[in-house]
Amino acid sequence: MAKMMPWFLMNYLRRIVHEDDLNDFIVRHGHKMGIEFVYAIMEEFGVNLKVIGEEKIPKTGRYLIASNHPLGGLDGIAFMSAVSKVRMDFIFPVNDILLGIDNMKMFFVPINKHGSNADNIRLFNKTFASEQLLLYFPAGLVSRKKKGKIRDLEWKKTVVTKAKQHKRDIIPVYMDGKNSNFFYRLSNIRNKLGIKANLEMLYLVNETYKQYNKTIHLVIGDPIPWETFDKSKSDLEWAALLRDKVYEMKEQNNL
Numbered sequence: 001m002a003k004m005m006p007w008f009l010m011n012y013l014r015r016i017v018h019e020d021d022l023n024d025f026i027v028r029h030g031h032k033m034g035i036e037f038v039y040a041i042m043e044e045f046g047v048n049l050k051v052i053g054e055e056k057i058p059k060t061g062r063y064l065i066a067s068n069h070p071l072g073g074l075d076g077i078a079f080m081s082a083v084s085k086v087r088m089d090f091i092f093p094v095n096d097i098l099l100g101i102d103n104m105k106m107f108f109v110p111i112n113k114h115g116s117n118a119d120n121i122r123l124f125n126k127t128f129a130s131e132q133l134l135l136y137f138p139a140g141l142v143s144r145k146k147k148g149k150i151r152d153l154e155w156k157k158t159v160v161t162k163a164k165q166h167k168r169d170i171i172p173v174y175m176d177g178k179n180s181n182f183f184y185r186l187s188n189i190r191n192k193l194g195i196k197a198n199l200e201m202l203y204l205v206n207e208t209y210k211q212y213n214k215t216i217h218l219v220i221g222d223p224i225p226w227e228t229f230d231k232s233k234s235d236l237e238w239a240a241l242l243r244d245k246v247y248e249m250k251e252q253n254n255l
Helices: 009-017 019-027 035-044 074-084 103-109 118-129 156-167 181-192 199-208 235-252
Strands: 048-050 063-065 090-094 108-110 133-136 144-145 148-150 168-177 216-222
Touching: 009 019, 009 199, 019 035, 035 074, 035 103, 048 074, 063 074, 063 156, 063 235, 074 090, 074 133, 074 168, 074 216, 090 118, 103 108, 108 118, 118 144, 144 181, 156 168, 156 235, 168 235, 181 199
Parallel strands: 048 216, 063 133, 063 168, 090 108, 090 133
Antiparallel strands: 144 148, 168 216
8 A cells, every 4th residue: 555655645644653753762662561661651752640639549449430532642641650550450442553552452452343343342341341440431532622622522322331231330530631723623624524534533643742741630530339320311321421520520620
């Protein structure tokens, strides 16, 4: 496929995915594995992580920690970094691209979005049934900007359905952060034109490289018992209320 692309387009793609920068990082830190690799990324980008309510991260127990997804890169890294200060037995359902990062694959399990891979489905369900702490982005996609506000898209009902099925209390988390106006404009233009392919996702690495020396606030909420999600509402409605709760935490902490 690369041979079929015009040279200028290939050079442009290499530039926006920061091929040289990534290769340089791997040369310097590729020998690090697991949480040491996570910390190396945090240090590389000069991330100043401020955790509000760290004492609410449970030292034991099979909770599900559900967060908004503002950045599409450093937010997941910051999420793991924050939790690792309290416990290391966490697992994180992620997309196929992140599964290719061998240095962190011990923390990851694949999300099977289309339900066609039986092995992934079994592994996904096994993860929810396990004793490990679960980190989760219920939206599955990076936040978008609508009417001047940066918010997650719809939270999938899976977060509630699986929490009830496996009796996992949910700990809500709010994380602040934003991508560039270019990213949000491209997303909105694409939607107006009816283009289904998420073109803006090509720029997520480039967006990450715009986050140097930023402060990320991470607010930990109180656990919500899984029994809360009763039949008075559908799982999708409960997921929407859970998302609203996360953004209430933003306002309560003046972020």
